[in-house]
Amino acid sequence: MAVATKPGGGTTVHDDQEMLISGSEAVAEALTLADIDVVTAYPIRPYDTVMQAIAKKIANGKLVAEYIVAEGEHSQFEIVKHASTVGARVFCGSSGVGWMYAMEAITVTPALRVPMVALVGNRALDDPGAFGVEHNDALSVRDLGWLLVWIDTAQEALDTTLIAYRVAEDRRVFLPVAISADGAFLTHSQTITRVPPQGRVQQFLPAYNRGDLLLHPDNPITVGPQVNEDWVIEIRRQNDEATRRSYGVIEEAYADFRRVFGRGPENPWFEEYMTEDADIVLMGMGTLSLPVKVAIRNLRKQGKKVGLIRLRWFRPFPYEQLARALQHAKAIGVIDRDYSFGSPFGSGVVATEVRAALYNADHRPPLIGFICGLGGREVTLEDVSKAVDICYAAANAGRAERPTYWLGVRE
Amino acid sequence: MAHLTVEVVYRGIFQKNLAARITRGIVLSARKAGRWGIAFGRYGDSPQRNGIPAKDFAIVADTQEELEQHMARYEPKELQVTICVDDTLCKGVESWAWYGLQPINRLLDVGGHLLVTSTRSPSELLRDIHKKETPYNLWILPAKASFSGLWVFKEDHTEARILGALAKIASEFLSIDAVCAATREAEWGSELKAESARKAYERADGRRIQITEGNDEVPFSFEMPKWWEMREGLTIPAIPVGKPVEGGKGYRPERNPYFKKFTTRTMRPVVNFDTCVKCTLCWIQCPDSVFDVTPDGLYDANMDACCGCGVCEAVCPVKDCITMVNEAAFDDNQSQWEMWRQDKDAYRVWSNEKIKDKVTTVRSHGFRYRGQYEEELSKGPIEMGGTPVIQGIPGENAKAKA
Amino acid sequence: MADATTFTNDTQVLLPFKGVKKVAIEEYFTSGHRTCQGCESALVMKLMVKASGPRTIVLGSTGCMYVANTTYYTTPWVVPWMHTQLGSSGSAALGTAAGLKSLMKKGKMKSEPINVIAFCGDGGGADMGLGAISATLTHKEYNSLILLYDNESYANTDIQLSGLTPYGAHTTFSPPGAVKRIIHTRWKKNVAGMLAAGHPECRYVATVCASYAVEMMNKVRRALTIGGPTFIHSLDPCPKGWDYDPMLSHELGELAVETGIFPLYEVEDGVVKYYGKTKAIVEGRKRKPVREYLLKQGRFAHFNEEDLAYFQAKVDEMWENWDIPGVVSFRKAPADIPMPS
Helix, strand or coil: CCEEEEECCCCCCCCEEEEEHHHHHHHHHHHHHCCCCEEEEEECCCHHHHHHHHHHHHHHHCCCCCCEEECHHHHHHHHHHHHHHHHEEEEEEHHHHHHHHHHHHHHHHHHCCCEEEEEEECCCCCCCCCCCCHHHHHCCCCEEEEEEEEEEEEEHHHHHHHHHHHHHHHCCCCCCCCEEEEEECCCCCCEEEEEEHHHHHHHHHHCCHHHHHHHCEEEEEEEECCCCCCCCCHHHHHHHHHHHHHHHHHHHHHHHHHHHHHCCCCCCCCECCCCCCCEEEEEEEEHHHHHHHHHHHHHHHHHCCEEEEEEEECCCCHHHHHHHHHHHCCCCEEEEEECCCCCCCHHHHHHHHHHHHHHHCCCCCCCEEECCCCCCCCHHHHHHHHHHHHHHHHHHHHCCCEEEEEEECCC | CCCCEEEEEECCCCCCCHHHHHHHHHHHHHHHHHCCCEEECCHHHHCCCCCCCEEEEEEECCHHHHHHHHHHCCCCCEEEEEEECCHHHHHHHHHCCCCCCEEECCEEEEEEEEEEEEEEHHHHHCCCEECCCEEEEEEEEEECCCCCCCCCCCCCCCCHHHHHHHHHHCCCCCCHHHHHHHHHCCCCCCCHHHHHCCCCCCCCCCEEEECCCCCCCCCCCCCCCCCCCCCCCCCCECCCCCCCCEEECECCCCCCCCCCHHCCCCCCEEECCCCCCCHHHHHHHHHCCCEECCCCCEEECEEEEEEECHHHHHHHCCCEEEEEEHHHCCCCCCHHHHHHHHHHHHHHHHHHHHHCHHHCCCCCCCCCCCHHHHHHHHCCCHHCCCCCCCCCCCCCHHHHHH | CCCHHHCCCCCCCCCCCHHHHHHCCCCEEECCCCCCCCCCCHHHHHHHHHCCCCCCCEEEECHHHHCCCCCCCCEECCCCEEEEEECHHCCCCCCCCHHHHHHHHHHCCCCCCCCEEEEEEEHHHHHHCCHHHHHCCCCCCCCCEEEEECCCCCCCCEEEECCCCCCCCCCCCCCCCCCCCCCCCCCCHHHHHHHHCCCCCCCEEEEEEEHHHHHHHHHHHHHHCCEEEEEEECCCCHHHHCCHHHHHHHHHHHHHCCCCCCCCEEEECEEECCHHHHHHCCCCCCCCCCHHHHHHHHHCCCCCCHHHHHHHHHHHHHHCCCCEEECEECCCCCCCCCCCC
16 A cells, blocks of 8 residues: 655755653654554553653643553553554553553454554563563563564654554554663663654654544444454464565655655664674664674774674564674674573573574574673673673684573672 | 264253263263273353354274374264254254354264154154255154253253163164163262163164255355455454335344354244234343334244244233244244234134144243252153143243233 | 534433333344343343444453354444453443544544443453443543443353352352352442442443343433443343243343342432332332242252341341442441351
């Protein structure tokens, strides 16, 4: 289905406004530009700064939307799910165990093809209670049909929110998108961010049109009838097809974003930093990119040729593109800000998926998983340096001595 | 036979416990002879609903390996014996939407056996039972349908007698001694029940049914859409709005085409249009929206939709205006109001004949009061379910009608 | 693009049906649902949307009125209907109403009053989803009706006890046994009274029974007309879970009311009004003995005389000792009714 957007007015960004805002506030700016209709809030750190920012915008008349404070995350996500089925553009979000409390609602949303956008302020899962960043909350839904994207700056938060609505609400997709922002590091830190004008956004983001799936007396339908084994696999196949189609829609969206806003990455799937001649390629998601990039610059001064692939889209997983990008590496170090107890090799989630992506490749460099930075502990320059040394050893030996390391643990 | 696969086709909830006893009894009887078996209810039937046809299965085999071979298909697609514990199921079963109407003998393999509890003769049953492309055998256990519910069971020995008859049908696999032993030992068993089993075994008799015998009707069926033909978002179209019946008058709702529900009923309401006072209560109190409103303001129970609950009879304020009659007494689903409209005298004769003989047309429909089953069984032959209680019609209007 | 200034938060004006012959003839919940014979909950569905009319969206949480109605991949609904989760009737009502309101206010959708009805069973409403219903009843700016159909068990999962199952009833979680005759000793929660008492800005709460069809439909119409979030509790005899001949469904509904076990009342803007046979009871008519109702159901067949006496005493107390009989359990004096051993 062709997307109706007017031709862009050139590639200048003179009409962007500069603001000093956090990742959460940047999302709130994007939501205002996207003219969302219904938003539900419930307090939990660290995502809920976005809901506080939205509340201010509504109170000051900057954003017109129904703002509902729910009595729990399950209701929070159910309320927007239902608002979306009658045609409202919706937003929601949570962190850590709040996201888990909503899990039933989160599970049914992609099955119902509800194109909501959610912010996950990544936070460690209880128990014990801890506010710091871990990625397991968002990753826990990776099989269910949610599109998952990780961002690392406030700018990327704003831009990706607009892209998320564009992708989610594309009729070929109609799947929910969860934008993951590292708790504290991104949700709370304030950086200079460019905020585009409303008019430009309208060129990029069409209205939400639910078509023949709209729940309204003028379109009498039954949504979600009970089924048995005669129907389930066909229904899952439909979601499979929609997820496959999302690859193309994501690429279209980023290309159109560049055209309209005059900025944005050429490659939607991941950011490549100094990978052209890298012997060792590190991988990760989210704000660990900052210490890793600084460490890489330091290591390069020492003559070590290291690069970074920062993965944005975890679902759909860009396995073909990654396999191509990794084929010249002599060793790969995947830094997981998550854990996956009992997984093959005890590796984190991202490492396990990258290994799978490389399974059919002609050249499979040694791949080592590094569990690091859990619960908000920093990924330090020393951690990165150690990881690179381990990767070099593996590259020279042609194989990894151990498949998984836990970095930074007091031992 | 190296293996025996049996299905019990029954009225959901009313005969749930009965079916479980039968299928377990088959496996436990076969165990007496050192055989292996499995008994299970069909998952798709669950949760069962009162009256909606359901199926339980029992598979027994000489060895574990043979048993596995016949368990590989979860729901058997062919079997040797179909036990039907309510003869109105002989009209065919529709267990859920898109299931279509499936003949009672559909799964029988060549020369298979259909065992039916009934007080009717084979030729009467064969007006209901659909023709089959291969021959099979029909056995009748003379008995009324045994109905209970979830919590209170009517101990009329039906399970024992079925097992006894089965010992004759599948004699290579189940001996009557094994059946009696298993019956004695079962949680629900007793020496008396073992005797009932033996009596049923001795009396059991069957006859071959040829491919020319049976009901000619082509049962309705549906073809399921492919994954890309199904609308996305778990969405299906709603049922369209209903319409007037004739000349802009009356009202007939549109109905769900994929699940008609009429095979749920064991009784149907017979309406006396002459005495109807148009109080509307049957129409409004029917949970299944069965009554078409006729152009002359009468209420015609649509026989494709009626599932036979009997609430209409209970609420009707006029004596003998609505009477529930055993479904076995009817051959088709035609509209009673149309029949009446065409020839009122003929209709009166027809309907009076249907409702007059309460003793044979009344049939078991579940629990009415504590002690009912024991009372019935104490007053009549146990093989016939005792003497059914037919003491007046429940409901607000009972006194007015009595 | 519709004109944003035409939006009002008005509801439809649904006047009461003046008797059974004036009831709307159209069916918006039609034949072909895989419910039990004599299913009073199905009757409630039929009457509910007959009362609401076609400009209605219904959200149905998991339970018999989801699974039985749409088994499999089918529907008996004429009006738009959507499944929602077991504990989500409150949030589904709120989300649907908020979505419509937002779009209409902003001119993104044509403005018209659309009925929003979310239903739940006793399990989904009084147990799991009570919190969400409570929250929705505080949002007076959104119009909706939450209807709880109470067949006194988790019926769809083959009958397990819920917070609204009567004392001692036989369910698969409370079978009478050789050592424990009564596993379920809890007394039924009083949901309608609780919600009316606890949400001072909720304008309408009512109890209904489909055996009194016209009154039931008129309560639905009142709830949809009055504005804001509203709640109705319906008692539905259930042939499967209660174990009785389906033909008795209508009579058992009447007996539940005539014995005083299930009082019929509405609370409109905080004012309690009894109606139907309950009004007669309040005005002095003698209640039928509870055993007349209980012993017609297989789920109570194991009751002994002590159980029956206990049940009677509890019902008596509710009528004789509560400040607002049958509605809310603030008492004139403490009452101690010992449970049978």
